[in-house]
Amino acid sequence: MKKYTTIKDIARSLNVSTATVSRALADRWDVNAETKKMILEEAKRLNYRPNPIATRLQNKRSKTIGLVVPEFQSAFFPQVIAGIQKVVDEAGFQLLITQSQESNEIEAKNLCLLEDNMVEGILISITRDGGNDDFYKQLIDSGIPMVFFNRVPTQVDAPKVVIDDYKLAFFATEHLIYNGFKKIYHFQGPVNLSVAKERKRGFINAMKKHNKTVDDSSIITAGVFSEKGYLAMQKLIIQSDLPDAIFCFNDPTALGVLKAMKEAGLRCPEDVALVGFSETEIAQLIEPPLTSIKQPTYEIGEMAARLLLEQIESEGKVPYRTESLTAKMNVRKSSINTRLTK
């Protein structure tokens, strides 16, 4: 095990008390300028580094915040994490990152782990199965602030960071309608997820506004991964029940749909147009480039971290608020009606 220089080493070598050293290093007013200089020099010479563990024990603060995300295979969460990291680093906190792998059980285990590590607050985006509402409430009651982002529980009262999924789903659907597509389907996400519900609601209301019928057959559950989109689309192709446009819950789903289409010799957007959601770099790289909703991923992370730090510093005295960030629809070739433009 490595031997570190401690405050005692400095004190001994300089014949002063550890208290003085501590004060000098903390740059307090009540220590002689010369002594301070001497101590700082000696500290440098001995390559002194404060032991954060001791500091934390003394200050009764872990200076750590916990993070729980469903996964980080897709590009979305890594980008959010980058934003979180920045804010958390600047505030001198550390980040403990965990993955729930879309399982409520693992999520609960992760939360316990974070609690055991005395995190001062928790950032979380819940699993697609809806998470552990009671546990969240318990943690918050016990004094650990939580901030939810992106995937948030409806029944828990806490700060949240979201985008206006409803509005953007509405826009996306209207965009397809204005482009002259007649038979529009929605491939919805996991039914337990509030974001999925909101996007679906946006789709339905936009359709209704334009007097288009929405029935059971026009809303198909297709999960979060490309595989599910692929299978769902294959099924439609076999049934010969093809819409002329699909608004997908997210980009991976849309990519899966596209794959199934290509295999069946269908062309996008000529045969079926597509719109995705929460785009990543790939949207622009594939053929055809995919129309999608660009979420401010980095900013979501920053904002969530800020709200949490706010709760921590204020010791829960600041009222909860929900921040809704604006996203943007990027129209690309996959949703342009070629018949209309000709």
Add this chain to the structure above:
Amino acid sequence: MKKYTTIKDIARSLNVSTATVSRALADRWDVNAETKKMILEEAKRLNYRPNPIATRLQNKRSKTIGLVVPEFQSAFFPQVIAGIQKVVDEAGFQLLITQSQESNEIEAKNLCLLEDNMVEGILISITRDGGNDDFYKQLIDSGIPMVFFNRVPTQVDAPKVVIDDYKLAFFATEHLIYNGFKKIYHFQGPVNLSVAKERKRGFINAMKKHNKTVDDSSIITAGVFSEKGYLAMQKLIIQSDLPDAIFCFNDPTALGVLKAMKEAGLRCPEDVALVGFSETEIAQLIEPPLTSIKQPTYEIGEMAARLLLEQIESEGKVPYRTESLTAKMNVRKSSINTRLTK
């Protein structure tokens, strides 16, 4: 701030000393069975949880290992991290994840942070600029074991986990040659990266073996991101200096190349065939599906974590070893010579 139950609370409430409580909780032999039972019950009643910070200070072990990756926007590192997490969790260690953002400076900062947090070991994949060799050596000398994976330094003596980049690059190139492509180029990665050097070496030697000339014009530097591949390909197109196949350093580069090709009306593989490296899910989803080398990402993470734990537990008494895992080439449409098959 939350109030936790401590060992003192239990001791006080039961009128025993903290030493006895500590011993009972650690399940030592020298404590009366009844006392032990009483203490365990009281601990449960008071919902006692040991304070990990105090334990670490006392034991001088942080039970934490640090991780430094260049980024986690691409799918590669997140998958590796998943493998690391598993092993590290099982060993009862925690993982402190940091990102160097491909900058040597940030990497050095991250390493300092990890050192300050008394991590017991470090897992690292270095930046594309070649990292901080001297710093690594210094850390290892000071007693912090390090294990390098994927992107490893050549000058530092330490355990490493890699795949046989040379061999697979050789195979990939031969695959293109066997497919009858005549003019084959290599878009190489950052010149400071050993993996880039190895892949280039594989390319060159495969070409030589088959008596094909390799000159300056057939090896083009294109970095790690799709943007660079895109720009490099645009340049070739403008110069009308088109090969009939390109072996790319990685998939993002290949995707960038593909984008430039599509914009120029070129078709893959008919006009230019492509092979990528270290594939992710997208390789199968794009059109045409991309031939690429599939790395055992999860296993790389597991192996790296295991080697590190081995170093930690043995206190550096186990000799260093380099593990080379096997990767696999997945041949897809992007590299099939259509002229040949007809």
Add this chain to the structure above:
DNA sequence: CAGCAATATGTAAACGATTACATTTCTTAA
């Protein structure tokens, strides 16, 4: 010159846990 700030430093307790050593009580063998 008494008395009081202001300045600078030291002493010691504290954070929560662990553990070497000391102490007490009880067995047990010679």
Add this chain to the structure above:
DNA sequence: TTAAGAAATGTAATCGTTTACATATTGCTG
């Protein structure tokens, strides 16, 4: 009967840092 050992528990130091309080020295005012 007694010395030695086992069994169970307590005392106090320790990890590295912070800080309330005590102390000592100096300068300044009336």
